[in-house]
Amino acid sequence: xxxxxxxxxxxxxxxxxxxxxxxxxxxxxxxxxxxxxxxxxxxxxxxxxxxxxxxxxxxxxxxxxxxxxxxxxxxxxxxxxxxxxxxxxxxxxxxxxxxxxxxxxxxxxxxxxxxxxxxxxxxxxxxxxxxxxxxxxxxxxxxxx
Numbered sequence: 001x002x003x004x005x006x007x008x009x010x011x012x013x014x015x016x017x018x019x020x021x022x023x024x025x026x027x028x029x030x031x032x033x034x035x036x037x038x039x040x041x042x043x044x045x046x047x048x049x050x051x052x053x054x055x056x057x058x059x060x061x062x063x064x065x066x067x068x069x070x071x072x073x074x075x076x077x078x079x080x081x082x083x084x085x086x087x088x089x090x091x092x093x094x095x096x097x098x099x100x101x102x103x104x105x106x107x108x109x110x111x112x113x114x115x116x117x118x119x120x121x122x123x124x125x126x127x128x129x130x131x132x133x134x135x136x137x138x139x140x141x142x143x144x145x
Contacts (some may be wrong), residue, residue, distance in 0.1 A: 007105040014101060085114035090121065 005011045028040045033048025041057055042048035052060070054077055066075075081102065088098045099110045 007103075010103050012100070012103065014103065082114050082116070085110060086116045086118065089115050090118045 024040050028034050028038070028042075031038075031042060032044060033039070033042040035048065038048035039051040041052045043050050043052045043056075058076065085098060085102055088101065093101075095107055095111065098115070099107045102110050102114060104110045104114075
């Protein structure tokens with residue numbers, strides 16, 4: 001931890017999947033500063049002893065790549081948090097797991113602020129309530145039109 005965390009939940013460790021750890025290790029190996037005490041996203045200005053600020057990473061690495069890929073919509077770090085939360089929900093992650101991975105002190109923040117429902121899940125829910133409202137004969141008639 002560097003500096004103070006906003007909440008107690010923010011201080012708890014977050015598990016890192018081996019695939020992500022391997023990608024980050026390879027990234028660090030290919031950078032100028034890859035000593036054990038250097039940061040993964042080490043600032044060249046501070047010769048690896050301090051990290052880049054988040055906004056510098058966004059401006060220097062992520063936004064140029066997004067432009068190169070033709071993404072024109074503006075976004076920031078919270079866009080990634082919203083996407084992560086929504087993806088966790090879409091794969092059926094338990095709510096408590098989502099809350100802890102997002103490092104929120106309250107499940108309400110995770111669900112009300114960060115998580116959106118994916119369109120396929122909405123369509124699936126709608127389809128589930130159709131049978132009692134539209135008997136098979138009625139559905140066949142509508143589909144034939």
